[in-house]
Amino acid sequence: EAQVTQNPRYLITVTGKKLTVTCSQNMNHEYMSWYRQDPGLGLRQIYYSMNVEVTDKGDVPEGYKVSRKEKRNFPLILESPSPNQTSLYFCASSTMAGAKNQPQHFGDGTRLSIL
Amino acid sequence: KQEVTQIPAALSVPEGENLVLNCSFTDSAIYNLQWFRQDPGKGLTSLLLIQSSQREQTSGRLNASLDKSSGRSTLYIAASQPGDSATYLCAVFVSGTYKYIFGTGTRLKVLA
Numbered sequence: 325e326a327q328v329t330q331n332p333r334y335l336i337t338v339t340g341k342k343l344t345v346t347c348s349q350n351m352n353h354e355y356m357s358w359y360r361q362d363p364g365l366g367l368r369q370i371y372y373s374m375n376v377e378v379t380d381k382g383d384v385p386e387g388y389k390v391s392r393k394e395k396r397n398f399p400l401i402l403e404s405p406s407p408n409q410t411s412l413y414f415c416a417s418s419t420m421a422g423a424k425n426q427p428q429h430f431g432d433g434t435r436l437s438i439l
Numbered sequence: 440k441q442e443v444t445q446i447p448a449a450l451s452v453p454e455g456e457n458l459v460l461n462c463s464f465t466d467s468a469i470y471n472l473q474w475f476r477q478d479p480g481k482g483l484t485s486l487l488l489i490q491s492s493q494r495e496q497t498s499g500r501l502n503a504s505l506d507k508s509s510g511r512s513t514l515y516i517a518a519s520q521p522g523d524s525a526t527y528l529c530a531v532f533v534s535g536t537y538k539y540i541f542g543t544g545t546r547l548k549v550l551a
Contacts, residue, residue, distance in 0.1 A: 357539065366543035367483075367528065374537060382538055414482060427473060427485035428539075 326351045330415050330431035337405060338439050345400045345434050347415035354420040356398040357382070357428070358390065360411040367414070373398055374420070405438045412436075441466045441533050445542035452519055453550050460514040460545045462529035467507045470532040474503050474514050477526045477544070486527075487514070491534075519549045 328349045337343055349356065357372040359382075369382030373392040387409055389401040398417075402409060412435050416428040442465045452458055462472070471490045475483040487496045487503040489512070495504040502515040512529060530541040 355537075359539075359541075364543070367530075367541040369539050369541075372537065372539075380537070383540070416483075427488045428483075429485070430475075430482035432482045 326429065328415055328417055328429050328431040330413075330434050332434060333432065334435050336437045336439065339406055340404050343402050343405060343436075345402075345413060345415075345436070347398045347400065347431060348396050349398075349417040349429070350396065351417060351419070351429065352395065353417035353429075354395070355428075356392065356415065356417045358388070358398070358400045359414045359416065360384065360409075361414065361433075362411050370400070370413075405436075407438050410436060410438050441469075441531060441540045443529060443531055443540050443542040445527075445529060445545050447545060448543070449546040449548075451548045451550065454519060454521060456519050456549075457515070457517050458519055458547075460516070460527050460547070462512040462514070462542055464510045464512075464531050464540075466533070467510055468534040469507065470534055472503075472505055472512050473530050473532070474501075474512075475528045475530065477528060483528065519547075521549050521551045523547060524549050 331346045354375045358370040359367045361367045368384045371390040373379045414433050415431040418428045419426045444463045446461050473488045474486045477483050489496050489505040500517040505512045526544045526546045528544040530539050
């Protein structure tokens with residue numbers, strides 16, 4: 325079954341404790357992306373990757389890191405989490421055909437609470 | 440800077456009505472526009488994707504149109520059903536940057 329898998333689904337942690345949210349897709353997609361969703365602000369893109377070893381900032385990259393060492397995986401790293409990073413996070417992937425990418429497939433989300 | 444707006448923010452209609460959701464964007468330099476559905480506590484499901492060279496796409500009771508020059512897209516839902524109740528989001532894929540910009544969504548409730 326084609327899917328985007330995020331782990332963990334829920335996490336409560338404390339300020340400053342490094343954490344990683346994993347994202348894996350089994351569709352051989354080139355494009356992968358991380359979003360955060362906050363009430364009243366909608367979905368905002370954090371980072372995206374066009375392919376292995378190619379990443380770029382979205383609209384809200386501050387406080388986050390990513391890596392793309394393998395095509396299927398795109399982890400989101402919070403080196404020193406702060407309470408303002410409490411949010412619902414989504415990973416998504418899609419295939420690229422030149423500039424005309426195909427529909428994004430989304431994971432089920434990770435609800436992150438930082439105390 | 441690209442901005443995406445969805446109006447109305449919330450909508451409540453009786454079952455069976457045809458309805459239109461609106462999405463507007465400020466910069467016509469886009470590769471495509473995509474409509475999604477989000478159920479409470481769930482991820483997003485892609486409904487329709489319209490490439491910048493296309494005018495509309497249809498899937499079942501859904502029809503999405505795109506007018507790039509005026510910066511507008513509409514999602515038409517025919518014969519609405521209670522199962523259509525969800526939040527509907529549009530997103531543009533920005534030319535040159537490969538970024539996605541989302542609207543804040545329209546929360547739809549279809550009453551039985």
